[in-house]
Amino acid sequence: QVLLVQSGAEVKRPGSSVKVSCKASGGTFSSYGITWVRQAPGQGLEWMGGIVPFLDASNYAQKFQGRVTITADKSTNTAYMDLTSLRSEDTAIYYCARDHGCHGGSCPHDFDYWGQGTLVTVSS
Amino acid sequence: DIQMTQSPSSLSASIGDTVTITCRASQSISSHLNWYQHKPGKAPKVLIYAASTLEGGVPSRFSGSGSGTDFTLTISSLQPEDFATYYCQQGYSSSFTFGPGTKVDIK
Secondary structure: OOEEEEOOOEEEOOOOOEEEEEEEEOOOHHHOEEEEEEEOOOOOEEEEEEEEOOOOEEEEOHHHOOOEEEEEEOOOOEEEEEEOOOOHHHOEEEEEEEEOOOEOOEOOOOEEEEOOOEEEEEOO | OOOEEEEOOEEEEOOOOOEEEEEEEOOOOOOOEEEEEEOOOOOOEEEEEOOOEEOOOOOOOEEEEEEOOEEEEEEOOOOHHHOOEEEEEEOOOOOOEEOOOEEEEEO
């Protein structure tokens, strides 16, 4: 059984940065992607970006380009999401999830295991 | 980026009803479409991947169809635990996107 455990809630000042971790267990970390999704209060799910650890390749939603960095440490099976220049609109629950990638010959990139979510509050 | 739309944005239904939610992509995404159920305070849960394949452990009252730009999620015989928000998500381009969600509540 794959388990993703995220770091705890954070309160940050506007203009600062936050780094959220996501530790995986019970599966082959490097064989799948890890993706990050957030949900602001009263809003829907928003894909931020992802990484494929065995390729050490990441990609990001255009909206977050230049502000977000996603990394992975294969030695500890942990992925990280670093968001800089925080503003109040970044207050949200941040989720990591496993990107399953491909099922046989089709690659729908569904997110089949999720972390418990990390609340990040940006407030002065 | 590929834009995803969903309709309706919300609906009210009764236990036992059949509910249909539509998702449309701004360009063809083949069958690279996934559906999620999200309840407050919990992580989202994948229901259907690749447009029509039921995720393991998901009840068979959930079904998905479509390809190209138009997709449908159907919930047959709605159960109390199905009241939630449902999202579609495209996995076609390297920049994944979710639809805005459809909230299903009790009539």
